[in-house]
Amino acid sequence: DKQMLMTISEQLNTLNRPLVSVEFFPPKTEKARATFDESASALRELHFDFSSVTCGAGGSADGQTLTICEALKADGYQSVMPHLTCVGASREQIGRAVDEIVEHGFRNIMALRGDPPRGEQSFTPAPDGFRHAAELVAFIKDRQPEICLGVAGYPEGHPEAVSAEADIRYLKEKVDAGADFITTQLFLHNHVYFDFVEECRAAGITVPIVPGLLPVISLKQVTRMLDFCKFHLPAELLTRLEAANGDPARMERVGVYWAIEQITGLIEGGAPGIHLYLLNRAQTAFFPELFACLARVRGV
């Protein structure tokens, strides 16, 4: 299969249709692993163009990312992208991690600085480690030039950003260092994405900018996420979620319909794909309306 041999950047640049991708995280318990296995197996039916696996937040990376990438590959997932952060790792350790990823046959890496470990307020680079994702990008490109690199973008600003302009300037540094595409943090209003893309283009960033989308499943979930990522919760969505509070199935429907509206608008507006934050949960994607919407997006 030719598509299997393509990097994500090649897929984005040659397939001439939007990509649909999904993000998983390494489960931490046996029970969570069972849920992951079930979800991954069920979600195969969506034929994602690629999937990605996060790297333990706050320096808890312990090799699980690659294990989960291998599990997805064994389950038939074609293009799998491990995330890699700079948290708690020296250059030498990162170098080895990059080589290992390549030895396992993966051709894409999502390159991130990562968040400070739990309880720490600001990011402290490891001794001989990297301070910013741009340094990681340059390092990987130098060591493994064939690897396709994704980086994170923040349409509503990174929580530590001094200004929107500075944030975009640093994003451009990542692209200039060799990033091939950008995946965004979640946002719940499409104009946020379109404005961000416009600002990026004006700043000379030309790579594809893939919108990251969270189908909200509950009020609790979305408010918890506001603790660690910066995004605007639309009043209308809040009202609808509040009206459905106490009825999980109805709340999830609210989120799914919101996501469908977002996806439809994003694709109509020219987004190069949709990256879904499903949080290892397959159920949401099997709402028939969302399932059909995603199939329509891929158009295959």
Ligand code: FAD
């Ligand atoms: P950077 O691009 O380095 O930016 C971090 C901050 O530093 C920003 O405020 C930026 O403006 C500023 N900055 C950048 N360069 C400079 C400079 N030269 N001088 C001064 N300031 C600068 N976290 C995980 O732990 N594991 C994951 O798997 C993971 N996956 C993610 C996937 C996506 C798509 C997204 C959007 C985020 C993900 N994160 C993940 C979260 C991410 O690690 C955090 O948001 C982290 O705080 C910043 O990482 P970054 O790569 O964006 O950092």
